[in-house]
Amino acid sequence: MIEVNLELIKKFIPVVMMDMKEPFEIDAMAYTVFQETKRSSSFPKRMVEIEPAKVSFAIEYAIWYDYDIQHLYDLEHVWVYVGHDGAVQKVEASFHGKYLNMVNLETGEANLWEETHPVVYAQPGKHALVPDKRVIPMIPDWKESCMEKAGLDGVLVQDMFEMEIHTDEELQSMTESYIKGVYGFVPSMEFRPFLLEEDKLMTWEELKESIPGRVNRQIEVIREYFNE
Template sequence: MNKDLEILAAYKPVIMQDKKEPFSITAMGCTIFRETKKSSSFPKREIVINREEVDFAIEYAVWYDFDIQHLYELEHVWVYVKHDGTVKKVEASFHGKFLNMVDLDNGGLILENGTHPVVYAQPGKHALVPDPRVIRIIPDWLESCQEKAGTDGVLVQDMFADQIHTDEDLQKMTETYIKEVFGFCPSMEFEPFILEDDKLMTWEELKKSIPERVNRQIDIIKTHFNQ
């Protein structure tokens, strides 16, 4: 992992977040693809490696303990690296799909120090776009941070259904907790969030830790309402 960690750190994305964003990234689960293979953390897509054009691709699974509308969030950035070490292409997740991360004015890549992709996170929701101007065309982008905050309660993905449990009472508590504690009005001014290298890990390590991370927040929510 030491050599891989150097690679992961060299291409780690810079996530631009709203200055009033209430949530921080606490981990990135990373996978290096050297051949075409289905993603384990974003199972609806296959990462295609054309060896004539790229040496490898890195998938960064970006972990948040909260989304402004539900408990926990996983977004993705894919960085495709050429044989000379330069970046060929960057993609990132956007509400269950993915977009090319390019400068909307000239189509070029947006990189810091030559190798670190720069992407913008939708306030509260964390969907990734290449330009903050795109955020204003997303339906309910503002309402989701205010009157619609918390509406989805505890999100339980199929891969964690046997380890994360919820019920109607917990759903209501989570909705109220998120709205009251984290509801905010985005500033639409952005600043970089750069995760420390020691928070990088393999996807399998992050996946293994997710139930504990989520259940820890559930305990905090329950304690909040039972004091």
């Protein structure tokens, strides 16, 4: 059994390729280790399956952004499955509420940097993850969502935070106008790697506890923007 510690978790952190004009950086990344099949706490519709014959453990990386180009905050995921020999066996990542295999379109193998870090591409502004930037133009409204459709969904309130994050019609309208006016952009489709700062890595429990505060701080920023 491989001992999973913080250094090992850092070893498999995904490298997220982001559009050169992307207005939002990753504000935090959380991890959860799976050594047996279990439902994800941060992606409740997802059962993370561990095949003991092939996989020693899997690490779920939950990637937090204060903004999506169409709504307040975003949470994306990468799952890295590690074999008994310590090598990456498989990589999956979230895509608009579902997930995709992160494989090289030519070889069918995971794209890796320095043998252990999965390389994934973030859809500009929306942050859904794909294995290759060539997939992005296949996504409906991928460009429009960053421009005329920016801010469309206002404040997003997930069920797990509905008691701590509150919105109303006025705030929804302000948020839509704020995101579109401040962050709307034309994607370049040229990409750069995002390198996570160490103080932004934490457990899922730590990130979950901080989320209402993170969202409510941005709500205050938006209110102050319109009240100046």
